[in-house]
Amino acid sequence: MKPNPLSAKDQARVAELIAAHRGQPGALLPLLHAVQDALGHVPDDVVPPIARALNLSRAEVHGVVTYYHFFRRAPAGRTVVQVCRAESCQACGAEALLQQAEQLLGCGRHETRADGAVTLEPVYCLGLCASSPALQIDDRLHARVTPQRLQALLAEVPAAADREAVR
Amino acid sequence: MTTVYVPRDSAALAVGADEVAAALQAQAALLGLPLTLVRNGSRGLFWLEPLVEVVTPAGRIAYGPVTPEDVPALLAAGMLQGRPHALCQGATEAIPYLARQERLTFARMGVTDPLSLADYEAHEGWQGLDRALAMEQAAVVQAVLDSGLRGRGGAAFPAGIKWKTVAGASAAQKYVVCNADEGDSGTFSDRMTMEGDPYVLIEGMAIAGLAVGADRGYVYIRSEYPHAVATMREAIQRATQAGVLGDHVRGSGRAFHLEVRKAAGAYVCGEETAMLESIEGKRGIVRAKPPLPALAGLFGQPTVINNVISLASVPIILARGAAFYRDYGMGRSRGTLPFQLAGNILHGGLVEKAFGVSLRELVFDYGGGTRSGRPVKAIQVGGPLGTYVPEAKWDVPLDYEAYAAFGAVVGHGGIVVHDDTADMAQLARYAMEFCALESCGKCTPCRIGSTRGVEVIDRVIRGDNRAQQVMLLRDLCDTMLHGSLCAMGGMTPYPVLSALEHYAEDFGIAAPQQRAA
DSSP states (O other): OOSSOOOHHHHHHHHHHHHHHTTSTTOHHHHHHHHHHHHSSOOGGGHHHHHHHHTOOHHHHHHHHHHSTTOOSSOOOSEEEEEEOSHHHHTTTHHHHHHHHHHHHTOOTTEEOTTSSEEEEEESOOSOGGGOSOEEETTEEEOSOOHHHHHHHHTTSOOTTOHHHHO | OEEEEOOOSHHHHTTTHHHHHHHHHHHHHHHTOOEEEEOOOOOSBGGGOSOEEEEETTEEEEEOSOOGGGHHHHHHTTGGGTOOOTTEEEEGGGSHHHHTSOOSTTTTTTTSOTTOHHHHHHTTTTHHHHHHHTSOHHHHHHHHHHHTOBOTTTTOOBHHHHHHHHHHSOOSOOEEEEEEOOOOTTOOHHHHHHHHOHHHHHHHHHHHHHHHTOOEEEEEEOTTOHHHHHHHHHHHHHHHHTTSSBSSGGGSSOOBEEEEEEOOSOGGGGSHHHHHHHHTTSOOOOOOSSSOTTTSOGGGSOEEEEEHHHHHHHHHHHHHOHHHHHTSEETTEESEEEEEEEESOTTOEEEEEETTOBHHIIIIIITOSOSSSSOEEEEEESSTTSOEEOGGGTTSBOOHHHHHHTTOOOTTOEEEEEETTOOHHHHHHHHHHHHHHHOOSSSHHHHHHHHHHHHHHHHHHHTSSHHHHHHHHHHHHHHHHHHOSSHHHHHTHHHHHHHHHHOGGGGTOOGGGGTTO
16 A cells, blocks of 8 residues: 555646646646646656556656656655755865755755655755855755855754654 | 846845845835836846846946845945945946956846846847848858857857758758756856846747747756746746747747746756657657757757757847857857856856957956965866866867867856865766766666766775776776767766876876876
8 A cells, every 4th residue: 555645636636737738749747847846746646647648658657757856756845955066066065065954954865854844955056156055945045155054044944853843 | 216226046046135125125115215126137246146236327336245234234325326335346337357258148138127028129139030030041040150159058069050950851840949958067157048138048049940940949947947947938928928929920920939848857858869858758868869850859850959058149140140240259169158157266157258268367367266265276167077177278268179179178168166175086986976877878888887987986096906997997988988879978087087187196196107097
């Protein structure tokens, strides 16, 4: 059994999105983006109906979902912290910043903390290279980030032990 | 009523431009000072962001970098009249960094409200498109050929030759695809264009469509650029409503429809055939060539594929003539390139210059050296697949051929500076690690070679039979260089070998032994 089968409401939402996108050429990526925008991730349960609608095999749809870094198969933490690790930011201390984020959040890179409060991800270039180092917290971009600034920014994420505050 | 500009470029937002704009409005209202706030693109002087500009009888006066806390003092000092303050940079266009540039493609950048059609039209907008509409299709292609414009995405292939091939192909449906999957670290000129002057890209794509007989275009934008995606979508909608796009381009009866496709975080999709696969809804796996995309591209149809900057350079070529553009530059590198100064640099930003400028001029005269104040150790030119250019080559003119002559690339014009704390062996390892992570997996040299490369570099660093492992690394790089299907595996050796060649001591190799290795 899957841990989180798709709710009836989400199934209906996905059906709507499929109907809205199936007619366009090369519909799969726009459709997967729409699903992730609506549900926060692309659950495995949406693969069969999408495959049927687009006349693809489930393997093809699964292949696309797993090929692209952007698509998540599991929900992310309530806050997503992305630290740029590309060369330009590396030249300005990005690796130390990422390690500091791991410590402050109590969460390893590429991981979602057990309490579901935060996901920490290295990213490869936010395009803010003239103002490195850069990071993104949810939808907000931050550049010229110092260790002090990172500490202030991450202070808003609940501490790992403090689970009650998260609920 | 005073007009005040506060940029909306991502890099300005990332250092608090929205907060500065809000503080300005609140404080001005409190003091009863009337002002009109315009959210412009960025001038590209990123160390001064948020850069606030005030329109005065003496022109636009710049203040930066402004924080929300500075706003009360700035207004009290008479910023709205352009009066002096510690943050005042004087007249924007007289700031040497900007005044000494040759802004052709970026002429409007930071000057206008990016989404204002009236602003665009008032600053030479649509003149290239109107000119193209009045010309024979072949003459438009010829103008691009004559301008000497080469692909700005990195490969530097002559744009006009691509267009001519597509124009000459017969098919019921052709496409124009703009590659806006700007994944290279150290580059942001595509992002700035889409956020700060989106109509110039729309105009360039429409001209391409008219020239080759394509009535449909796609802009493939990376998912890491949400602001660029949103601005391009809004600009396309407004341009369609205004009759620039759609069934009757500028009332001509000729059609051009444009759509944004959002990528999904695969670096290799910046390779043109992988990008086509992605737009078609598949995994972004590189295609073998031939067939050329110009003949069998998107959905199997003839397709023009150009980078954002290539297409955004087309309107001025049509508006002012091929000769005007061709007169900039040197050798076979004609026109200008928006260089992007990034990494550990004091004055990071965008410098549009004619080809022929040297790395030393860019990094020291414009960039002011490192931000850390330490000596520059290495400069990577042309993105993560570009060479680490050693000091001996910093005076070579930036020109496609001059760079190729010593095994380097100009690429998309990204320049990343590292100070003397950089560990070049770790950066070489990182290049292989990045390739392993981002390889599409189709060809063996890239898929397997990159992982083996990480292992071999680790052994070199550890000193585990070093001399033999260095030889193995060179061998492996040779295989990747010559055996890979695309630039991903084919160019990963550039940073690796240049780091090994010029910074051997970082690999534990004593400098005198370098030649023997």
